Structure formats: C-alpha cells, structure tokens
Amino acid sequence: MGGITTRKDINEQLERIETADIVVGIPSFNNARTIGQVVRAVQAGLAKYFPNHKAVLVDSDGGSTDGTVEVVRNTVIEDFQSILVPHRVEPVLKMAVPYHGIPGKGSAFRTVFEIARALNAKACAVVDSDLRSITPEWVELLIKPVLYEGFDYTAPLYHRHKFDGTITNSIIYPLTRALYGRRVRQPIGGDFGFSGKLAEFYLSKDVWQTDVARYGIDIWMTTEAIANGFKVSQAFLGAKIHDPKDPGSDLSAMLYQVVGSAFNLMETYHAAWKTVHGSEPVPTFGFQYEVGLEEVNVDVGRMLRLFREGIKNLRELWVSVIGKGDFSELEAHAGRSDDEFCFSPALWTRIVYDYALAYHRKQLPPEHLLKSLTPLYLGRTASFVMEFRDRDQSKAEAEIENLCAEFEGNKEYLTTNWK
Amino acid sequence: MHYFISLILEPLKEMSVKFLHFAPNLLAMLIIILIGIIAAKIVRFVLLRLLKAINFDAWSDRMGLTAAMRKGEVWAKPSAVVGAFAFWLLIIIVLMAGLGALQAQPIDNLISQFVLYLPRVISAALIVVFGYIATSFIGRAILISAVNRGFHFSKLLAEAVRLLLVVLFVAMALEQLQVAPGIVVAAFSILFGGIVFALAIAFGVGGIEAAKKIIEHENEKKAEDKRDIEHI
Numbered sequence: 001m002g003g004i005t006t007r008k009d010i011n012e013q014l015e016r017i018e019t020a021d022i023v024v025g026i027p028s029f030n031n032a033r034t035i036g037q038v039v040r041a042v043q044a045g046l047a048k049y050f051p052n053h054k055a056v057l058v059d060s061d062g063g064s065t066d067g068t069v070e071v072v073r074n075t076v077i078e079d080f081q082s083i084l085v086p087h088r089v090e091p092v093l094k095m096a097v098p099y100h101g102i103p104g105k106g107s108a109f110r111t112v113f114e115i116a117r118a119l120n121a122k123a124c125a126v127v128d129s130d131l132r133s134i135t136p137e138w139v140e141l142l143i144k145p146v147l148y149e150g151f152d153y154t155a156p157l158y159h160r161h162k163f164d165g166t167i168t169n170s171i172i173y174p175l176t177r178a179l180y181g182r183r184v185r186q187p188i189g190g191d192f193g194f195s196g197k198l199a200e201f202y203l204s205k206d207v208w209q210t211d212v213a214r215y216g217i218d219i220w221m222t223t224e225a226i227a228n229g230f231k232v233s234q235a236f237l238g239a240k241i242h243d244p245k246d247p248g249s250d251l252s253a254m255l256y257q258v259v260g261s262a263f264n265l266m267e268t269y270h271a272a273w274k275t276v277h278g279s280e281p282v283p284t285f286g287f288q289y290e291v292g293l294e295e296v297n298v299d300v301g302r303m304l305r306l307f308r309e310g311i312k313n314l315r316e317l318w319v320s321v322i323g324k325g326d327f328s329e330l331e332a333h334a335g336r337s338d339d340e341f342c343f344s345p346a347l348w349t350r351i352v353y354d355y356a357l358a359y360h361r362k363q364l365p366p367e368h369l370l371k372s373l374t375p376l377y378l379g380r381t382a383s384f385v386m387e388f389r390d391r392d393q394s395k396a397e398a399e400i401e402n403l404c405a406e407f408e409g410n411k412e413y414l415t416t417n418w419k
Numbered sequence: 420m421h422y423f424i425s426l427i428l429e430p431l432k433e434m435s436v437k438f439l440h441f442a443p444n445l446l447a448m449l450i451i452i453l454i455g456i457i458a459a460k461i462v463r464f465v466l467l468r469l470l471k472a473i474n475f476d477a478w479s480d481r482m483g484l485t486a487a488m489r490k491g492e493v494w495a496k497p498s499a500v501v502g503a504f505a506f507w508l509l510i511i512i513v514l515m516a517g518l519g520a521l522q523a524q525p526i527d528n529l530i531s532q533f534v535l536y537l538p539r540v541i542s543a544a545l546i547v548v549f550g551y552i553a554t555s556f557i558g559r560a561i562l563i564s565a566v567n568r569g570f571h572f573s574k575l576l577a578e579a580v581r582l583l584l585v586v587l588f589v590a591m592a593l594e595q596l597q598v599a600p601g602i603v604v605a606a607f608s609i610l611f612g613g614i615v616f617a618l619a620i621a622f623g624v625g626g627i628e629a630a631k632k633i634i635e636h637e638n639e640k641k642a643e644d645k646r647d648i649e650h651i
Contacts, residue, residue: 164649165649165650165651166649166650167650167651168651188651190651215651251567251650252563252564252567254650254651255650258651296649302569305569306566306567306569309566309569309570309571309573310566312574313562313565313566313573313574314562314563314566317559317563361477362477362478362480362481363480363481364481364559365481365482365556367560368559368560368563371563371564371567372563372566374566374567375566375567
C-alpha cells in the first residue's frame with residue numbers, strides 16, 4: 001500500500017511546501033471543541049520560539065464529522081502582540097490530512113511521520129487534540145532538545161493527579177524502566193518531540209497493521225527510541241488536563257493494546273533488555289513547578305467488586321498463569337473487608353512478570369490472557385487509591401518509586417524464566 | 420482302487436487349481452498391505468515433522484486441546500495423536516484396498532460401503548475437533564468479558580453458551596454420521612430451542628432488577644460533576 005504522500009492532492013501540497021524545519025502533528029477525531037485551542041497554542045509556540053524556522057502544522061484526522069478539520073483550517077492568531085511576538089518571519093503552514101490504515105492514534109502518527117520524511121524535517125512534535133492545558137511553551141520544550149541539543153526523542157513529563165495514569169504508574173513505567181534501564185516517567189504520555197531521523201526509522205518498521213496503530217503507538221515509540229540507542233530526554237510540561245475520555249471506552253481493550261504492545265516489544269528486544277541491571281535518569285528539560293490539579297472521582301467499591309468477581313470466576317485461568325501460591329495470596333486478600341484490603345507491590349510485580357512470561361510462552365490467546373489481567377489491575381489500583389487517598393502527591397510518587405524498585409529487584413525472575 | 424485314489428486326489432487337485440488361481444490375488448493383497456504400511460509410516464513421519472515446524476503442540480496448548488486430551492487421560496503430545504490418527508486411518512484404507520484385491524463379492528460390498536461412509540466419519544471428526552476448539556475459545560472469551568463488566572453470573576453465562584455450542588456441534592456431527600437423522604434434528608431443535616427459550620425467560624424476568632440498577636447507575640454517573648480516573 002502506498003503512503004499518504006503518494007495521494008495526488010497531498011503530494012501537490014508537499015511539492016508546494018518543498019521542505020520544512022519543523023513538523024508538528026495533531027491526531028484528531030471529532031475534537032472540534034478543543035482542537036482550536038491546541039492549534040492556537042502550537043502556532044503561538046512556533047511564532048514565539050522558532051520564528052526563523054519553516055514550520056508545518058499537520059492535522060492527521062480520522063474522518064471527523066463535527067467540523068474538526070474546518071476549525072483547524074480557520075484557526076489563526078490575529079494578534080501576535082498579545083503573545084509578545086512582533087512578527088513572524090516564516091509563516092506557519094497548515095495541512096489537514098485524512099490518515100489511512102486502521103482507525104487509531106498510531107495510524108494518525110504514521111501520516112505525520114510520512115509528511116515529516118517528505119518535507120525532510122529536522123525536528124517534529126506530536127500533541128493530543130483534546131488538550132486543555134497546552135501552552136506555547138510545550139512546543140518549545142518538545143522541539144528544542146531535538147533541534148538544538150542533539151536529542152532524538154523527548155518524552156513528556158507532567159504533573160498529574162496521584163490517581164491518574166494508573167496503567168502508566170503501575171505497569172508501563174515500572175516495566176519499561178526495569179527492562180531498558182532508563183527512567184522515562186511518562187513513556188505513554190501522548191505528546192512527544194522527535195528528530196526527522198527517528199521519524200524515518202519509525203517508518204522503516206512494519207507494525208502498522210498491529211496494535212501499534214491504535215493505543216500501542218506511545219509505548220512503541222518510546223521503546224523503539226530507547227532500545228535502538230537513540231538519544232532520549234524528557235521535558236516538564238506542567239499539568240496535563242484534557243477533555244474527559246469517552247466513558248464507554250473499554251478499559252480491558254486499552255490494557256490489551258498497551259500491555260500487549262509492551263510485551264510484544266519484549267520479544268523483539270530481548271537481547272537489549274536481558275543484560276540491563278538497575279536504571280538511570282534521562283536528561284530533563286523545563287522548569288519544574290507545582291500545579292493545581294482537578295479532583296478525581298474513583299469508585300473503589302466497583303474496582304474491588306470486579307476484582308472479587310475475577311477471584312470467583314477466573315480461578316483456573318489465573319492459577320495457570322500466576323501459580324497456586326500467588327493465587328492463594330490473592331484469594332486471602334479478596335476475603336478481607338474493603339477497609340483491610342491490600343495488594344502489595346511485590347505481589348503485583350510477580351503477577352506482571354508472570355503475565356509477560358505467559359505471553360512469551362503463548363500460553364493462551366493474547367487477547368484472553370491480557371484481558372484477564374483487568375480485574376487484577378483494578379485490585380492493585382483500588383489498593384493504591386485506598387492507601388494514598390488521604391496522603392499527599394509526594395507520598396504517592398514515593399510508592400511508585402518503591403514499585404519500580406520491586407520491578408528492578410525482581411527482574412532476575414523474568415530473565416531466568418524467559419526461555 | 421483307482422477310483423478311490425481319484426476320489427481323494429480330485430478335490431486336492433481342484434483346491435490346488437483354485438489356490439493357483441487365487442494366489443496372485445493373495446500376493447497382491449500382501450504387497451498392497453506391505454507398501455501401505457511403509458507409506459503410512461512415511462506419512463506419519465512427514466506429518467510429525469510438519470506439525471513440529473508449525474508449532475502445533477504450542478498452538479494446541481493455547482487452544483485448550485492439550486488440556487482436553489489430559490482430561491481424557493491421553494498423555495501423548497497432540498502432534499503424536501494427530502500422527503497416530505493419520506497412520507491408522509491410512510492402515511484401514513490400505514487394509515480395505517488389500518482386501519479388495521482378493522476380488523471376493525461380500526468383501527467388495529463391505530469395502531464400497533466403507534468407502535462411501537469414510538468421508539462422513541472424517542467430516543464428523545473434524546466437526547468435533549473444530550467444535551471443541553471453538554467452544555473453549557468462545558466460552559473463555561465470554562467468561563473474561565463478563566467478569567470485566569462485573570456481571571455477577573459470569574461463569575453461569577459462559578457455561579450456558581458453552582453448553583449451547585456443544586449441543587450444536589454434537590448434533591452437527593451426528594447428522595454427518597447419519598445416526599438416526601430425523602431424531603437428531605428433532606431432538607436438537609427441541610433441546611436448543613428449549614435452552615434459548617429458558618434463557619430468554621430467565622434473563623427477561625430475573626434481569627428486570629439488574630437492568631433497573633444499571634440504568635440508575637448510569638444516570639447517577641451522569642449526574643456526577645467530578646471526572647473519572649484516567650487509566651492512561
């Protein structure tokens with residue numbers, strides 16, 4: 001299948017633009033409500049921090065029907081004085097491109113990579129279209145490490161509510177850190193900066209018919225960058241606030257795509273992670289400051305109910321994956337009252353590693369295996385929420401550090417059983 | 420005396436003529452069976468290699484076939500079982516072909532009946548194997564999905580669906596084997612229809628409260644002004 005750049009109308013636009021120093025991509029699907037603000041912030045960021053660079057803003061759209069594309073086309077900054085920019089030397093060019101392939105964020109990013117390659121871009125960034133907290137400084141912080149400091153990849157670093165990003169905090173961050181030895185705090189943050197060279201590298205991979213084309217894109221980009229020795233950094237962007245997600249979005253499908261992508265990458269990069277011990281920080285840009293965060297509603301009762309349903313109904317399956325010993329421990333926890341419920345980091349670490357090993361051994365069809373992790377994940381999340389409900393953010397962060405230490409300390413169990 | 424001797428020798432002579440007439444057929448049968456056994460062994464060897472190359476045993480583990488075999492006290496590898504099945508199927512075919520070389524009318528009739536029935540046996544066996552894999556897969560998928568949605572009777576639901584599928588596949592296999600086809604179709608229709616009807620009533624009547632709770636819960640959720648936890 002030919003790339004998006006072979007399409008006649010897109011090709012004509014690219015020929016007119018010829019080259020660009022910076023490409024900023026925004027994946028969108030029915031985001032008319034928020035995308036105007038994101039486009040304005042990106043335009044302002046490019047005007048303020050990269051006035052002499054030729055920049056292209058690409059809206060990679062999944063067939064929106066709410067006027068998202070029109071909002072992108074019509075959004076302009078009329079008053080540059082208000083953002084303390086007298087004038088911009090190079091205009092910001094805009095392209096609204098319907099992406100192709102499997103519907104999902106990964107396919108949208110692929111289109112951005114293709115346009116970056118066609119324009120021979122030096123630095124690129126991607127930002128979500130539903131962001132409410134984006135500022136022009138995000139563009140500076142994601143692009144500058146790549147353009148001026150020689151980095152190939154800049155991951156985001158946000159302040160988030162202690163109960164937000166639980167898949168990141170309880171699985172993806174500890175696992176990525178223990179496997180590859182780099183402390184990228186938000187490996188699936190969603191807003192990234194990367195070099196044109198890395199965009200070209202991403203395009204050389206044949207993954208666009210897999211879950212990488214969906215939710216798996218973020219962990220894939222981060223892991224590919226780390227495992228292949230690209231220079232990785234992170235940038236502090238402040239708070240991450242975006243439009244509430246669709247409440248109907250299925251948690252188990254999300255887990256399946258994200259964790260499945262991480263486990264798949266473990267197969268690909270076994271040689272890269274098997275010898276890694278411990279972890280080291282990555283260079284961090286941006287001035288870190290405290291931010292006020294929105295309250296989060298957590299229904300712990302529902303989480304515990306689902307966990308107990310799992311204990312009751314998935315016994316055979318769980319025993320085959322995690323073994324009788326750990327299952328008995330879970331059963332004992334499930335039998336306690338809600339107030340006494342506790343799911344320790346050590347037990348959770350063993351479970352995640354056992355799931356990785358079961359995935360590697362192809363013990364069950366991947367979808368069944370990973371979706372059966374959902375009640376366990378909810379049990380661990382409920383335990384974390386109850387323990388840190390009345391404690392401050394720093395204590396919760398310390399617990400995540402503690403979990404990372406468990407993952408690093410128990411890594412030998414994973415490496416010795418990986419056959 | 421001469422008459423008496425001819426009375427003894429005549430049947431022997433007749434028998435030896437008949438034997439000489441029959442001997443090539445017997446020899447042909449033995450050769451067919453011998454070549455057939457060697458061919459069956461070669462086929463089993465090649466099949467085992469092929470199954471190993473495509474990781475058939477690992478696939479069987481994933482699909483629950485190995486577990487089903489263990490439950491039936493079969494401890495050999497799934498690939499070995501498939502190899503043995505193919506071997507013995509070929510041996511039976513070879514035996515039939517060998518017996519055909521004898522050119523005896525009753526045996527010929529038996530063979531033609533067997534040959535006509537053989538495709539039905541094979542397709543019934545395939546339906547049973549495919550049915551088992553599909554039943555395990557769908558049953559497990561429903562169980563996990565129901566648990567993740569917090570459905571209280573997840574196991575019951577998964578078992579009900581599994582039972583329906585077992586009934587469906589067994590009826591299909593019996594229909595293939597033409598074992599009392601009229602009774603099988605009638606029994607299947609009554610049983611399948613009965614189960615579906617019973618489930619519809621059970622869910623319809625028993626689910627009123629649950630449906631009410633779900634709707635109330637959804638309305639409560641909409642009324643909440645605080646946002647939900649973000650997992651990613």
